[in-house]
Amino acid sequence: MSDQKLATNALHAGHDTTQTGGTRAVPIYQTSSYVFNNTEHAANLFSLAELGFIYTRLNNPTNQILQDRLAAVEGGVGAVVFSSGAAAISTGLLTLLKSGDHIVASSSLYGGTFNLLNVTLPRLGIHTTFVDASNPENFGKAVKENTRAIFVESLGNPKLDVLDLKAISKEAKAAGVPFIVDNTVATPVLLNPIEHGANLVIHSLTKYIGGQGTSLGGAIIDAGTFDWANGKFPEFTEPSAGYHGLVYHKALGAAAFTFKLILEGLRDFGGALSPFNAFQIIQGLETLPVRIKQHSANALELAEWLQSRDEVAWVKYPGLKGDEYYNLAQEYLPKGQSGLVTFGIKGGFEAAKNVTDATKIFSLLANIGDTKSLIIHPASTTHQQLTEEQQLSAGVGKDLIRLSVGLEDINDLKADLEQAFAAANIKA
Numbered sequence: 001m002s003d004q005k006l007a008t009n010a011l012h013a014g015h016d017t018t019q020t021g022g023t024r025a026v027p028i029y030q031t032s033s034y035v036f037n038n039t040e041h042a043a044n045l046f047s048l049a050e051l052g053f054i055y056t057r058l059n060n061p062t063n064q065i066l067q068d069r070l071a072a073v074e075g076g077v078g079a080v081v082f083s084s085g086a087a088a089i090s091t092g093l094l095t096l097l098k099s100g101d102h103i104v105a106s107s108s109l110y111g112g113t114f115n116l117l118n119v120t121l122p123r124l125g126i127h128t129t130f131v132d133a134s135n136p137e138n139f140g141k142a143v144k145e146n147t148r149a150i151f152v153e154s155l156g157n158p159k160l161d162v163l164d165l166k167a168i169s170k171e172a173k174a175a176g177v178p179f180i181v182d183n184t185v186a187t188p189v190l191l192n193p194i195e196h197g198a199n200l201v202i203h204s205l206t207k208y209i210g211g212q213g214t215s216l217g218g219a220i221i222d223a224g225t226f227d228w229a230n231g232k233f234p235e236f237t238e239p240s241a242g243y244h245g246l247v248y249h250k251a252l253g254a255a256a257f258t259f260k261l262i263l264e265g266l267r268d269f270g271g272a273l274s275p276f277n278a279f280q281i282i283q284g285l286e287t288l289p290v291r292i293k294q295h296s297a298n299a300l301e302l303a304e305w306l307q308s309r310d311e312v313a314w315v316k317y318p319g320l321k322g323d324e325y326y327n328l329a330q331e332y333l334p335k336g337q338s339g340l341v342t343f344g345i346k347g348g349f350e351a352a353k354n355v356t357d358a359t360k361i362f363s364l365l366a367n368i369g370d371t372k373s374l375i376i377h378p379a380s381t382t383h384q385q386l387t388e389e390q391q392l393s394a395g396v397g398k399d400l401i402r403l404s405v406g407l408e409d410i411n412d413l414k415a416d417l418e419q420a421f422a423a424a425n426i427k428a
């Protein structure tokens, strides 16, 4: 997608001002429910003979504008929003899969997603094989007869591995299963996974898209490209017991999964986004194209500065020349590599904790993608629950510090880390 088109879509897509009383801003429709014209109208809405609003757990006009805008910026046929990124992932997988199904996933995933796949879904009979994503063929090799999805992050958090999406999408296509890409860290401005073969794109809207650290939200964008009639997904080609005999594939075509997410996923699991949060996230999405470029520029400059420091053992940022993922980043993220930087501090676990405790501008907290700079020591926090081996395959060493580089003056950020190294008494 051209930069111009993307910036325009981020500001306008989905909002017809003639339908909202001329309001230039997208209004917040803070209502749980909608008045039907009469019982026949209500019956038509429930049977999908007519499309319209029924109840905010299923949809809401503010949320619908956000959904249409996200579909436009990612290049999908539809999108559904959820109360958080985790709700998007769990509802998406539970709408798609059943007991006995199998997932192949990258081993470098967001900690919460790793736990969902590794501990919680197995309780429901859905098992995952984790593979080293640096070799795309590993995905195909792990596919079994009951595999029903391949799941990755385009830019892994916190390993900062850039995946060869085109090559992995070929493995998914050969296996006849949907290729699901969590694009939270890269954002739709820097990377559109659908252009590289993704069938479903996931976002935690809490991060760069919302961008201000105020509101949780999540989304699934449906490319509309997956062939649900390939024989592996009878839930789409046979009458649905959960929605009075609806045959999703026949009735809804390319939008089959989008509707299943609403009619069954949101109806039954209930992880709907509050319209107030949708409004906040829309404000963020409108300025995402300019913000993410500055996050990327600040992150690159800070990564280069860290490389020059004697207290620092190593630095990872996919935009750094010499980084393991530099070439893939040039291919998949040529406009910028987003705002996350990780580095190892000399002195290991304790030194990393001490530096994290000593920063003043960087806030110690468990989030990314805020306009304000953030810092965390994953081995003692977000990835604490993992075994040492799992920590290493997720790219989390004991000395690793993760920065989410914000929009402050870059010299103030360098000075803050410099004083933290001194306060923590890091020996070069």
Ligand SMILES: *Cc1c(COP(=O)(O)O)cnc(C)c1O
Binding pocket: 084, 085, 086, 087, 110, 112, 113, 153, 157, 182, 184, 185, 204, 205, 206, 207, 216, 217, 218, 368
């Ligand atoms: C934060 C995050 C999530 C979970 O999103 P929440 O909005 O916190 O529920 C999922 N994937 C990635 C890559 C994330 O960074």
